Amino acid sequence: MLELLDPQLGDRVLDVGSGSGWTTALLGVLVGPNGHVTGVERHAKLIERARKSLSLARADNGDVDRVEIRTATAGVLGLPDEAPFDRILVSAGAEMLPRELVDQLAQGGVMVIPVQGEMLKVQRSNAEVDGVTITRHGRYRFVPLVRD
Numbered sequence: 001m002l003e004l005l006d007p008q009l010g011d012r013v014l015d016v017g018s019g020s021g022w023t024t025a026l027l028g029v030l031v032g033p034n035g036h037v038t039g040v041e042r043h044a045k046l047i048e049r050a051r052k053s054l055s056l057a058r059a060d061n062g063d064v065d066r067v068e069i070r071t072a073t074a075g076v077l078g079l080p081d082e083a084p085f086d087r088i089l090v091s092a093g094a095e096m097l098p099r100e101l102v103d104q105l106a107q108g109g110v111m112v113i114p115v116q117g118e119m120l121k122v123q124r125s126n127a128e129v130d131g132v133t134i135t136r137h138g139r140y141r142f143v144p145l146v147r148d
Contacts, residue, residue: 001089004112004121004137007031011086014078014104015039019091021050021069027089028067038079039069047071078104085109093117102132 002023007013009032018024018039027037041047050069070079077100078088084106090113097115105111105124113120119137 001091001112001119002026002030004119005087005089005110007035007087010034012084012106013037013087013089014085016072016078016088016090016101017041017092018050018069019046021046021053023089023091024050024067024069025054027087028065031066033066035066037067038082039067040072040079041069042072044071077101080104087111088113090114097122097134105132 007027007030011031012035013027013031015024015027015037018041021039024037024039028035031037039050041050047069054067054069077098080100080103083104085104086106086109088101088105088109088111090101090111093114093116095116097113097120101111101113102122102124105122107124109124111122113122121135121137123133125131125133
């Protein structure tokens with residue numbers, strides 16, 4: 001998924017369904033000290049564990065200083081008030097491509113998301129509402145993406 005996402009130095013990244021925070025921390029290293037990664041997660045126990053892990057990682061690697069884990073807001077996907085993001089990684093399976101996450105992509109931004117069991121790479125090609133290019137990258141199983 002990270003290879004498809006292709007995060008670049010300095011990117012602003014949204015990690016939806018950040019779980020243990022492992023991938024969120026890896027993204028922090030990949031975007032470097034000028035980038036920023038925000039993970040959102042629904043489950044309190046995972047959030048607590050991820051924050052502890054990030055705290056320990058900060059002692060070893062300054063690139064995770066600009067990485068944070070937040071509690072997801074019920075009924076809201078992502079962080080629309082903080083958009084746009086250069087990259088969005090979704091680690092939960094959606095039934096359909098969530099328009100509200102596509103809308104949070106910056107122009108030229110990339111989102112990687114499993115939809116109906118298939119990994120999609122969504123690239124926003126321009127500022128138009130439907131200006132996206134979607135490529136398909138195999139079948140996978142994930143926990144479901146939920147809004148509440």
